[in-house]
Amino acid sequence: MLPPKKIKGRVGRKLELDSARLVQLIIGDLCWRGWVMQINVSQLLRSPIGSVRDYEVKQIIDVTGDGGSSLVQGKVRLMRTDRGILVKGVLATEVELTCSRCLSLFGCPLALDIEEEYFPTTDVVSGAPLPMPEEPGAFTIDEHHELDLTEAIRQCALLAIPMKPLCREDCAGLCPNCGHNLNLGVCNCLPQEADPRWSELSKLSKEKGTK
Ligand SMILES: [Zn+2]
Numbered sequence: 140m141l142p143p144k145k146i147k148g149r150v151g152r153k154l155e156l157d158s159a160r161l162v163q164l165i166i167g168d169l170c171w172r173g174w175v176m177q178i179n180v181s182q183l184l185r186s187p188i189g190s191v192r193d194y195e196v197k198q199i200i201d202v203t204g205d206g207g208s209s210l211v212q213g214k215v216r217l218m219r220t221d222r223g224i225l226v227k228g229v230l231a232t233e234v235e236l237t238c239s240r241c242l243s244l245f246g247c248p249l250a251l252d253i254e255e256e257y258f259p260t261t262d263v264v265s266g267a268p269l270p271m272p273e274e275p276g277a278f279t280i281d282e283h284h285e286l287d288l289t290e291a292i293r294q295c296a297l298l299a300i301p302m303k304p305l306c307r308e309d310c311a312g313l314c315p316n317c318g319h320n321l322n323l324g325v326c327n328c329l330p331q332e333a334d335p336r337w338s339e340l341s342k343l344s345k346e347k348g349t350k
């Protein structure tokens with residue numbers, strides 16, 4: 140237990156920050172190698188190829204880049220490769236999307252299957268700069284040997300977002316006439332024009348009637 144006075148001071152300092160940053164700071168304060176997006180991999184980079192470390196991820200990030208905040212959580216395994224560090228894991232999050240049928244906002248759960256190799260930019264033993272990886276857009280480990288998962292998570296999430304999101308499989312959509320959300324019940328509009336397959340029949344019956 141920390142002395143109460145200290146806790147009070149910490150909370151006071153954090154109150155001015157937004158909630159995502161607040162969570163990040165609290166998590167950073169409380170956990171070592173715990174719930175993090177930035178992972179220091181200097182030890183793993185010194186380890187033999189094939190060495191692994193497991194981490195728990197639990198953090199709020201702006202997944203879609205539109206100012207939203209989504210809790211991302213799950214587990215990742217980091218493995219030392221001959222070139223760098225391979226990150227593999229499955230993370231879960233939820234993003235707010237607009238339903239393509241009824242246009243209402245809804246929370247869409249996403250499963251993020253992450254598999255990315257990160258390349259060091261600084262030699263962990265000598266501290267000498269290393270050549271940048273040849274692959275365009277490859278993820279790098281910074282000069283402090285910090286591996287940041289945020290961008291990989293964001294890219295993975297953007298790929299996981301459905302092209303035509305639906306608030307639910309059987310979303311009833313909007314009335315084409317008045318725009319009423321039909322998930323909330325029927326509207327007062329008259330039934331739409333009769334099925335065109337019946338039009339020939341009704342023409343026939345009209346002709347009969349005029350004779
Ligand atoms: Zn809908």
Ligand SMILES: [Zn+2]
Pocket residue numbers: 314315316317318319326327328
């Ligand atoms: Zn209507």
